[in-house]
Amino acid sequence: xxxxxxxxxxxxxxxxxxxxxxxTRPREALQAAGATTELITPKGNEVQGMNHSEKGNKFQADxxxxxxxxAEYDALLLPGGVANPDRLRMLPEAVQxxxxxxxxxxxxxxxxxxxxxxxxxxxxxxRTLTSWPSLKTDIKNAGGNWVDRxxxxxxxxxxxxxxxxxxAFNRKMIEEFREGVHSGARAGSKPTRVEDTR
Numbered sequence: 001x002x003x004x005x006x007x008x009x010x011x012x013x014x015x016x017x018x019x020x021x022x023x024t025r026p027r028e029a030l031q032a033a034g035a036t037t038e039l040i041t042p043k044g045n046e047v048q049g050m051n052h053s054e055k056g057n058k059f060q061a062d063x064x065x066x067x068x069x070x071a072e073y074d075a076l077l078l079p080g081g082v083a084n085p086d087r088l089r090m091l092p093e094a095v096q097x098x099x100x101x102x103x104x105x106x107x108x109x110x111x112x113x114x115x116x117x118x119x120x121x122x123x124x125x126x127r128t129l130t131s132w133p134s135l136k137t138d139i140k141n142a143g144g145n146w147v148d149r150x151x152x153x154x155x156x157x158x159x160x161x162x163x164x165x166x167x168a169f170n171r172k173m174i175e176e177f178r179e180g181v182h183s184g185a186r187a188g189s190k191p192t193r194v195e196d197t198r
Contacts, residue, residue, distance in 0.1 A: 004178055006034035011073040013040050017083025020049030020056040021163050022111050026077055029170040038062040042091060050081050065093050070100035075177040080112025089120035105181045107156040109173040115139060115159055128152055129159040156182030
């Protein structure tokens, strides 16, 4: 819906190797709903998108991670791609940035391999989520409940498995981002709602 997210400021965190459609299509949906989005990268420079194993386009960042503060944003989008979250989870400042959204109970959307960053940030314990299937064991070992669904919503956290899930992912992401702060979304808090989207 047009202007559904008017006034919302959304952070999109990526580095080289992100799955291009998992950034571009959700970003387009957010902007079509009236949100302002900012592409944040570790150094604030150009980053390489991927179309599976082939190089896609390059995208110019709006801001560097060092100059971005979670308090300035209403929500966070974490695209996937194998290399992207694997590189980001090695950066303490990226992990801390993600943690801060959960500490302030703001909504977060992560797709495909994006939940790797959630595991590293220690925020999946007690949550139900999905991801690319290869992350199943990592999520379970971190205390999360992994399920195989196109989209899962748990206390402001929206997750999906792969590019084919993007339409459902976008719908739920916009709903949760519109709702804003979710009481009980902080890591370690008791579950209050898991939405069954089957």
